[in-house]
Amino acid sequence: MRNLLFVDPDPNLCEDVCNFFRSTGSNIKSAQKFAGARALIQKNAFDVLISNVKMPGGTVRELMQEAREKNPDIIVVVHSAIDTVQEGVRAVKEGAFGILQKPFSIPELNFQIRKAIELREQGELRAEKEDRFRNIYQPASFIGECPEIKEVFKIVNRVAKSNSSVIITGETGTGKELVAGAIHFNSSRTAGPFVRVNCAALPEQLLESELFGYERGAFTGAEKLRIGRFEQANKGTIFLDEVADMSHYTQAKVLRVLQEKEFERLGSSETVRTDVRIISATNKNLLELIEKNLFREDLFFRLNVVSIHLPPLRERGDDLRLLTQFFLKKYSVEMNKKIRGISGDVMKLLTAHSWPGNIRELENTIERAVVLAEGEMIAGEDLKLLLGSKPRAGNGGKVLLPAEGVRLEDVERGFVQQALERSGWVQKDAAVLLGVSSRVLNYKIKRFGFTHPSWKQNK
Numbered sequence: 001m002r003n004l005l006f007v008d009p010d011p012n013l014c015e016d017v018c019n020f021f022r023s024t025g026s027n028i029k030s031a032q033k034f035a036g037a038r039a040l041i042q043k044n045a046f047d048v049l050i051s052n053v054k055m056p057g058g059t060v061r062e063l064m065q066e067a068r069e070k071n072p073d074i075i076v077v078v079h080s081a082i083d084t085v086q087e088g089v090r091a092v093k094e095g096a097f098g099i100l101q102k103p104f105s106i107p108e109l110n111f112q113i114r115k116a117i118e119l120r121e122q123g124e125l126r127a128e129k130e131d132r133f134r135n136i137y138q139p140a141s142f143i144g145e146c147p148e149i150k151e152v153f154k155i156v157n158r159v160a161k162s163n164s165s166v167i168i169t170g171e172t173g174t175g176k177e178l179v180a181g182a183i184h185f186n187s188s189r190t191a192g193p194f195v196r197v198n199c200a201a202l203p204e205q206l207l208e209s210e211l212f213g214y215e216r217g218a219f220t221g222a223e224k225l226r227i228g229r230f231e232q233a234n235k236g237t238i239f240l241d242e243v244a245d246m247s248h249y250t251q252a253k254v255l256r257v258l259q260e261k262e263f264e265r266l267g268s269s270e271t272v273r274t275d276v277r278i279i280s281a282t283n284k285n286l287l288e289l290i291e292k293n294l295f296r297e298d299l300f301f302r303l304n305v306v307s308i309h310l311p312p313l314r315e316r317g318d319d320l321r322l323l324t325q326f327f328l329k330k331y332s333v334e335m336n337k338k339i340r341g342i343s344g345d346v347m348k349l350l351t352a353h354s355w356p357g358n359i360r361e362l363e364n365t366i367e368r369a370v371v372l373a374e375g376e377m378i379a380g381e382d383l384k385l386l387l388g389s390k391p392r393a394g395n396g397g398k399v400l401l402p403a404e405g406v407r408l409e410d411v412e413r414g415f416v417q418q419a420l421e422r423s424g425w426v427q428k429d430a431a432v433l434l435g436v437s438s439r440v441l442n443y444k445i446k447r448f449g450f451t452h453p454s455w456k457q458n459k
Contacts (some may be wrong), residue, residue, distance in 0.1 A: 171310075
């Protein structure tokens with residue numbers, strides 16, 4: 001039984017985390033302020049400290065020092081918002097096991113704590129905490145044996161040593177962010193921040209302020225200074241996912257950062273300089289967008305110094321089996337289930353599926369199958385909710401209307417729900433599966449009243 005201390009200013013998050021770990025048999029206490037956490041440390045012997053980077057009255061580094069005076073072997077896990085990640089990296093350098101970026105899932109936190117405890121018991125914690133980030137993103141540890149993926153590994157190893165811009169292409173869910181992380185954490189910038197921005201997830205009018213920041217009073221609602229992502233990524237790497245969704249105006253400002261290493265915050269005439277490497281990604285054909293005047297040709301050539309293409313899962317042959325085994329083992333351990341494998345019929349189902357959501361869809365499918373499984377083998381019925389029979393199609397691939405008719409609203413609701421489930425409730429990926437924009441999908445989500453716990457953290 002482990003003794004845990006969770007520190008965060010958010011009382012709701014403290015309650016959710018405490019409820020989860022108490023259900024697993026752990027002893028856990030929580031605090032929302034530095035003084036309260038310090039008092040608990042002085043009165044209790046904790047095995048693990050999980051703390052926000054900042055809290056009223058102090059910082060995690062100060063709290064970590066207090067905790068180590070009581071227990072030199074205490075495990076410290078840091079969690080932070082994007083604007084405090086540099087302070088979290090400093091804590092890792094000073095001995096914290098790892099850092100989680102908000103919003104994080106409680107199972108993800110649980111997995112990291114369990115891994116840290118295992119490593120300490122094996123006497124390997126000191127070496128592991130120093131190389132935590134680097135080890136996660138080692139290309140050699142990626143799952144895949146097909147020639148195309150092996151070539152990706154080689155390119156990543158070579159390009160990581162440079163500061164050149166990289167563009168990663170491929171369908172949604174193929175692992176573009178993982179490749180971007182591998183480049184950053186194996187480069188000379190590994191001590192700097194790795195800042196991620198999903199350009200498709202933000203409305204056009206908000207993306208500019210998110211990237212470049214703004215001064216107080218720059219527009220209605222700008223009540224305080226906001227540091228943008230390019231400024232946050234100084235001395236590190238910024239990953240621009242779905243870069244094709246930027247407007248021409250924002251593209252011009254990004255081009256200037258690439259060329260001049262400088263920009264101005266909204267509402268300011270002061271020039272801000274930043275030393276940042278840009279890695280971008282898209283699931284669209286940028287050359288076609290250039291021909292349609294939807295993407296700047298000069299920006300494309302600046303971003304496309306090195307190009308990496310990730311093949312879809314359906315073209316990776318036996319990698320499907322390797323990835324399935326990896327996710328099966330991962331979630332069996334996390335959920336404490338003794339699952340030995342999957343039946344041959346299930347593997348046929350997986351092989352026959354087209355996987356429009358690629359690796360992300362496969363991971364969600366296996367996770368759900370492990371949740372539903374009642375025996376030691378994954379059976380066909382454990383997959384049917386995600387990999388059920390496809391809509392009946394007639395000539396030209398059209399879905400046939402049943403003789404008894406349907407309520408169109410029910411059909412639409414059903415497809416929206418299936419897309420959200422298949423994409424792991426990631427709205428931008430669900431929008432891709434449905435062939436609509438994120439804005440249209442958001443309207444339908446509100447119309448049908450869908451909600452999910454992971455969205456709560458993003459509000």
